[in-house]
Amino acid sequence: MEAIEETVVVAIPVGRAYTGWTEFQSLPVYLSSPEFSRQAPGSHSRTEEVWKHVDCDTGVGPGQRIAWLSLGGNSHTGLVVFSPLDAGNTRVLVRFTWPPTAPAPGITGAHILADLVRYKDFMESLPAPG
Numbered sequence: 001m002e003a004i005e006e007t008v009v010v011a012i013p014v015g016r017a018y019t020g021w022t023e024f025q026s027l028p029v030y031l032s033s034p035e036f037s038r039q040a041p042g043s044h045s046r047t048e049e050v051w052k053h054v055d056c057d058t059g060v061g062p063g064q065r066i067a068w069l070s071l072g073g074n075s076h077t078g079l080v081v082f083s084p085l086d087a088g089n090t091r092v093l094v095r096f097t098w099p100p101t102a103p104a105p106g107i108t109g110a111h112i113l114a115d116l117v118r119y120k121d122f123m124e125s126l127p128a129p130g
Contacts, residue, residue, distance in 0.1 A: 004109045005095040008116040011124055014084035017092060018064060020123045021080060075102040092116060 010017050066080045076098040083091040093110050 001097045002099045002100055003095060004107070004112060005093065006109055006116055007091055007093045008113070008120050009085065010092055010120045011088060011089055012090060012091050012128075014064060014082050014090045015111040016129070017090040017123060018066075018082045020083070020126070021066060021092075021119070075099060092119070 001101070012020075064082045064084075068078045070076045070078075076096050078097075079093075079094075079095045081093045083093070085091055094116060096107060
């Protein structure tokens with residue numbers, strides 16, 4: 001399998017980092033690839049099925065992992081893992097994989113890292129829940 005993997009440390013607790021990523025109305029704020037912001041995981045559109053949420057056990061705690069499988073022309077899988085570093089910091093890892101015989105998903109490590117930095121800036125700019 002071919003793979004791209006990038007990480008960033010966000011200065012917020014792991015639960016807040018995970019919840020922030022799953023608030024799909026915010027995806028266009030930090031994801032540069034429009035194909036990942038058009039549709040929420042698990043949903044299916046009659047006009048376009050871009051990706052869907054998949055569940056796999058990776059041994060991490062609940063609310064710390066999001067995985068998906070592409071449904072479009074790019075045969076890839078994606079994974080976001082939220083790992084607590086301490087009470088106020090979370091490592092966010094994004095990994096894309098695709099078969100060597102399939103075309104690359106049209107995204108680079110630089111794209112992923114830029115999206116992660118935008119996610120970090122966005123999440124850290126939000127007020128802490130009261």
